[in-house]
Amino acid sequence: MRQPGSAGTWATTATDSAPTRLLRVSARVGIVMGSDSDWPVMRAAAEALAEFDIAYEADVVSAHRMPEEMLDYGKTAAARGLEVIIAGAGGAAHLPGMLASVTPLPVIGVPVPLKYLDGMDSLLSIVQMPAGVPVAAVAVGGARNAGLLAVRILAAGDSALQERMTAFQASLKAAAQAKGAAVRGATLPPVIE
Helix, strand or coil: CCCCCCCCEEEECCCCCCCCEEEECCCCEEEEECCHHHHHHHHHHHHHHHHCCCCEEEEECCCCCCHHHHHHHHHHCCCCCCCEEEEEECCCCCHHHHHHHHCCCCEEEEECCCCCHHHHHHHHHHHCCCCCCCCEECCCCCHHHHHHHHHHHHHCCCHHHHHHHHHHHHHHHHHHHHHHHHHHHCCCCCCCC
């Protein structure tokens, strides 16, 4: 776990089955989750950030099991240089909202699907925030989109990152067009009425 007041920022590799800490000094995005069991879902956010060379940190800061550390994480995030927080949680999913209540940074909530209710409980918990405590929410298990949304938030003030996002969007369009061409060119048996 990140030690309050420690030099540098903890980051992770996105290739491990659980967060493995490496020292980085310039994390722009914090990826936090309620348990290491959320990492298989949340790893997709880290991978999306890595595609755009965005430095990130990842940690477990459970809203229910370690509330003091969770509050400290949110309160110190901006001072530590973070610009966006991605918070994933399952079940009651209080982590994104509690972080949003103590940080001025944008918080993106990722509903993590669990054994029961398929993540719908998490989704509803994240989107039903009181006025004045906004949390952006992505689809259940949508950590990749959370990472991409963080990139877009950062790109609002970074023209080079905007250009990379535009190129990424163009590649998505080209891939979809190629799929359409393949479908249009497929030989199908005639329809018999």
